[in-house]
Amino acid sequence: MIRKAAVALAAMMLTTQAFAADAPAEIKIGTLYASSGRYASISMPVHSALKLWVDQKNAEGGVFVKAFDKKIPIKLVAYDDQSNTATAATLYNQLVTQDKVDLLVADSGSVLTAPAVTIARDHKMFLFDQTGTGASFFSKDNPYIALMSDPVSTIWPKPVADFITHDGPGLGIKKVAILYSTNEFTGTQANAVRKFIKDSGAPIEIVYDQGIPTETTNYTVIINNILAKEPDAVIHLGYAPNDIAFLRNVQDVGAKFKMLFCIYPGLETELLEKNVGAKGLQHVFTYVPPQELDYPVNFGMKMADFKKVWDAKYKDGKIEFGFNSVAGYTTALIIEKTLSVATSLDQMELRKAVFSLSGNLKTLDGTFALDEMGGQIGELTPLGQLELNEHGHIKFVSIYPHETATGKPVYPRP
């Protein structure tokens, strides 16, 4: 009996020693961010949230890694791609081939994620895609990607299209204008809206459908062209700087669209309110972000706690709190949970671990759910409308789907 116990004890010690010997001194997470350029305003909040989590975990002694049955400090290897896709491609390669990171995390947005998708696939690295929702990233023959924080763009605009096709005819919406920036993110959303409207069979005619360069900063003539088509609803799909310029130009020329949808008033409300003003956002339709929905969580901080921690860490207010900061923190939580269930750091094992969380992980961003190709199909954002409260500040009214609605749409815009 004593001999058996001694053997078992020795075996246990050997196993522990083996774990300790194999365990790396740090877990290397490689990522990019854009400190300047067109995508800085969506990249920096995501990156800052990831950094916040890394600092938090390292202060606790590291993140628990099941493969080594211990907490291991995280080393965040992050390079600045300056919103340049060519620079991003070089730096993603560097992360994989030179820095040999354990986990590869994409920069924010589809444009800067696109180079990572190919590189990750070529090197058989699993890509933690933070907010790159472009349709072409996800295919059955690419197992090396999963979308962490935003719904994939092929389904994201469904509430908008459904509202127009289901409730629109009753409200008098017959003619729709679609204006989009020609990039993977908003181009996919435009395709999806067009498809949903056409497939619905609803009596809706698309009277204006134009793509414009993502770098567009001036919409005056375009707004005039849209007005000439007399649409009942205008759907503008662009990045935050596009929405800012578009909404400002709408005010500048005194245009009044009966219904106007834009993406970023909902996602980066603070930034948009600062630049467009509360009046300019009044009655604008947009996505209702998780900050307004207060999802129940089974892992990580709740929204109010996260906001408190964020405000304490980023006191200078140079980086806005919003949808993208939530997205960055959500990615971090998925990484943490993945490391806590993966039995090794092998890339396919990481994929298996990520997919095992699908449907089970509930964070402040909603339920994390993936389709078979790694596209995010949880964390949905209903359609809402921005209104002013009694103090003149922006408030969200959830409009569609009806089951989550908190009010009726104001249509036509007064």
Added chain:
Amino acid sequence: MLYPLIAGVLFGLYFSLVGIGLNLVFGVMRIVNLAHGDFLMLGAFVAFGIYTVAGLDPLVGIPIAFALFCIAGLLLYWVLVPRLQRARDPEMLSFILFFGFSQVIEALTTIVFGTSERSIPSRELANSLAGVRAAIFGGEPTNGPFRLLGLSFPASWVVAATVSVIAIGCVYLYLYRTRLGTLTRAVMSRRDEAIATGINVDRVSAAAFGIGLGLAAVAGVFAPFMFGSFTPAFGIDATVTSFVVVVLGSLGNPLGTALGGIVYGVSYMIVQTYLSSWADLLPYVLLIAILLLRPSGLLGRRVRVA
């Protein structure tokens, strides 16, 4: 068609102002200021500061930005340009030097102000002049859209275009009606001959560099209204467009820059109307076309060297 034409003229006049400072600097010194757009961006921050900190009409930023950047230009000239001129190939070296300078300005501005977009409400521009506008054109003394021939244009565009015309006029008067301007034209025409005739080329060039930077900063005051918002990274695009406008019009000619701006603005608006996806290619297409068809620019003159 009428709308893009009028919008294009207004928009283009503003781009004349964006380009004229670059034209002056290149015309006099034959150096390429790749940081031109960054000075424009700094001008936007001056307007932003005047509005957010002091609560003043951003128009107040025009004399302040001009004076500040004129002085900065004079100082910068004495630090950078004489050394540059002594180099074997100052034009090529200026590319590298000012590219580096542009990166430094952008990085420092990002560190100080962050990366987020900033803007100023459109109604705040020339708010103090709304009463004057109402007296001339009728209507309410508020800063709403500007109506012309039944069409609606942003009031800020009209203000920016007006200031641009005044600024171009001032540059014209400076060059053709002042002694320093005459000397400036002499340096523009033949630098070596100007030196030989005893003109203090450094003094003339420093003044041109200061005025060039001052004009860039004045154009920057309107950037939040013309581009929707601005960030520290905004300078590169502005530099590219300035080049197109300057090369289109002809180097060293303020009226050429005005014409170049209008051609650019009208073409941009027409392309946005009929081929919107291709609008961003326009500057490069225009640049290639003008270099192939008329390298001296629209108002350029052939120079005969004896």
